[in-house]
Amino acid sequence: MGVMLLLLLNLLAVVSAVSGCTPSDKAALLAFRSSLTESYLGIFKTWTGDNCCQNWYGVSCDPTTQRVTDISLRGESEDPIFEKAGRCGYMTGSINPAICKLDSLSNIVIADWKGISGELPACLTSISSLRVLDVVGNKISGEIPENIGNLQKLTVLNLADNAISGGIPGSLVQLSSLKHLDMSNNQLSGEIPKDFGNLKMLSRALLARNKLTGSIPASIGKMSRLADLDLSMNQLSGPIPEQLGKMRVLSTLNLDNNLLSGQIPPALLSYTGMGILNLSRNSLEGNIPDVFGAKSYFMVLDLSYNGLKGPIPGSLSSSAYIGHLDLSHNHLCGPIPIGSPFDHLEASSFDSNDCLCGNPLRTC
Ligand SMILES: *[C@@H]1O[C@H](CO)[C@@H](O)[C@H](O)[C@H]1NC(C)=O
Numbered sequence: 154m155g156v157m158l159l160l161l162l163n164l165l166a167v168v169s170a171v172s173g174c175t176p177s178d179k180a181a182l183l184a185f186r187s188s189l190t191e192s193y194l195g196i197f198k199t200w201t202g203d204n205c206c207q208n209w210y211g212v213s214c215d216p217t218t219q220r221v222t223d224i225s226l227r228g229e230s231e232d233p234i235f236e237k238a239g240r241c242g243y244m245t246g247s248i249n250p251a252i253c254k255l256d257s258l259s260n261i262v263i264a265d266w267k268g269i270s271g272e273l274p275a276c277l278t279s280i281s282s283l284r285v286l287d288v289v290g291n292k293i294s295g296e297i298p299e300n301i302g303n304l305q306k307l308t309v310l311n312l313a314d315n316a317i318s319g320g321i322p323g324s325l326v327q328l329s330s331l332k333h334l335d336m337s338n339n340q341l342s343g344e345i346p347k348d349f350g351n352l353k354m355l356s357r358a359l360l361a362r363n364k365l366t367g368s369i370p371a372s373i374g375k376m377s378r379l380a381d382l383d384l385s386m387n388q389l390s391g392p393i394p395e396q397l398g399k400m401r402v403l404s405t406l407n408l409d410n411n412l413l414s415g416q417i418p419p420a421l422l423s424y425t426g427m428g429i430l431n432l433s434r435n436s437l438e439g440n441i442p443d444v445f446g447a448k449s450y451f452m453v454l455d456l457s458y459n460g461l462k463g464p465i466p467g468s469l470s471s472s473a474y475i476g477h478l479d480l481s482h483n484h485l486c487g488p489i490p491i492g493s494p495f496d497h498l499e500a501s502s503f504d505s506n507d508c509l510c511g512n513p514l515r516t517c
Contacts, residue, residue, distance in 0.1 A: 173204030174214055177254060178221045182212065184251030185224075189269070191244040194234055196226070210234070220257035222282075228265035228290070247271025248288070257282055264311075265290035272296070273317075278303045287311040289335065294318065297336075302327030313337040313359065320344075321365075326351040337383065338362040345384075350375040357381040361407065365389055369408070371396050383407040385431065393417065393432070398424045409433040409455065417456070419444045427451065433479065434458040441485075445469045455479040465490055465509070478502045485509055488517045 174182075182205050186197050199210040205221065206214035213223035228242030235241060244266035252261070253276035261277075263269065264287050272295030277286065284306050293315040301310075302324025310328070313335040320343030321336075332354050341363040350372025352358075356379060365387040373382065374396025380403060389411040397406065398420025404427060413435040419442035421430070429452050437459040443466035450473045461483040469475070470492025478494075481504035489495060489503060489511040500513045510517035 174206045174219055174221060178214075179203065179205045181251045181254040182209070182221065182224075184254075185249045188249035188271075189244055189246035191242065191266075193240060194238050194242055196234065196242075215257065218257065221255045222257055223260040223262075224252070224255070224258065225260060225262045226264070226266070227262060228267065241265070243267055244269055248274055248293075250274035250276050253277060253279055256280055259283060259306075260285040260287075262287040263291070264288060268292060270294060273298060273312075275299070281305065283307055284330075285309040288315065290314045292316055296320075297322055297325070297341075299324065301325055304328060306330055308354075309333045311335045312339065315339050317341060321346060328352060329354065331355055332378075333357050335359040336363065341365060343367070345370055345389075348372055352376065353378070355379055356402075359383045360387070361385040363387050368392070369394055369397075369413075373397065374399055377401045379403055381405040384411065386410040388412055390414065393421065393437075395420055397421055400424075400426075402426060405429040407431045408435065411435050413437060415439075417442060417461075422449075425449060429453040431455040432459065436460060438462070440464075441466050441469075441480075443468050445472050447471055447473060450474045451478070452476040456483070458482040461485060462507070464488070470495055481505050489514065 186200055191197055196210040199208055205212055206219055211224055211226040212221060214220060215222050245268040247270055253274060258280050259282050267290060269291040273293060275298040278298045278300040283304050286307060287309060289311045296319030297317060299322050301322050307328050308330050310331060318340040321341060323346055326346050326348050331352055334355060337359045344367030345365060347370050349370045355376055358379060361383045368391030369389055371394040374394060379400060382403060385407040392415035393413055395418040398418050409431040416439035417437055422442050423444035425448040431453060433455045440463035441461055445466060445468040454475055457479040464487035465485055467490050470490035472494045475494040478498055479502055481502060483506050485506040486508040489509055498513060503509050503514055
């Protein structure tokens with residue numbers, strides 16, 4: 154008898170599996186849709202019929218469990234639907250908390266719709282299967298959910314180009330799988346958590362164009378996979394931590410347009426992995442460390458608009474390559490070194506200093 158019942162239950166499970174998405178997933182999707190308005194492309198017109206796993210635009214399910222795993226709605230994409238409409242997408246409304254009932258979701262991409270506002274539902278942090286949360290390019294406001302650190306599988310968090318305010322929650326540093334963090338161009342304030350460097354898997358940390366204050370955490374030096382750090386256009390103050398010059402794979406460092414002071418750590422310039430370094434528009438002082446060498450290879454080296462003094466270090470001319478050099482608007486003085494990296498540079502690279510001379514400026 155028990156065996157028969159088990160078989161019957163199994164059979165029921167199989168039948169319901171092949172018949173498509175679960176009624177609760179379907180109800181959650183419809184509630185999600187009810188808070189959004191998209192009238193140019195008509196993507197939600199495809200959200201009809203019982204089987205949300207089939208032909209619902211942007212919805213994907215796990216083939217075995219038939220649970221919804223992906224919501225992928227991009228307002229700018231290669232999809233033929235955009236070509237047909239001859240324009241990119243525009244959507245208004247907000248992200249309904251009903252989305253959190255889709256508790257098998259691994260990807261949420263609701264990107265570049267320009268008009269979606271309201272807050273990120275706090276309940277998103279309960280979707281423990283979530284790997285990608287990407288809501289770039291909307292008008293989302295409010296704060297980052299306090300418990301964001303609960304999302305232990307999260308690898309991509311992209312909140313860029315919205316109107317999110319408040320602080321960076323302390324729990325963020327617990328996202329032990331996070332590889333890509335982009336919160337650029339929001340209204341974030343307060344300090345970067347001191348233990349930010351606990352994000353061991355992080356390879357890109359983009360926090361530019363916010364209102365962040367306080368100093369740059371030295372713990373960042375522990376991030377052995379960090380390749381790209383952008384903290385530009387904030388109100389960060391204090392010195393540049395020396396540890397940033399001792400990282401393993403850091404190749405792009407943008408700290409421009411902050412209130413950073415003190416000297417440029419020599420290790421930052423002698424470290425040969427650095428390809429793009431922008432320290433422009435800060436209050437850096439002292440001499441430019443004379444630590445360049447034959448392995449220095451800069452696509453961009455921008456130290457303009459600081460309070461740097463002394464000569465341009467002679468070792469800079471022994472660099473393998475300097476694509477774009479900007480030392481303008483400092484207090485540098487003395488002859489411009491001679492050497493191949495300097496051959497192609499224009500006078501604007503050296504503009505507005507105290508007493509620089511030599512090619513491409515006036516002869517000494
Ligand atoms: C460096 O940063 C400054 C200030 O934000 C910006 O104006 C400049 O274009 C940047 N330099 C390069 C080469 O990108």
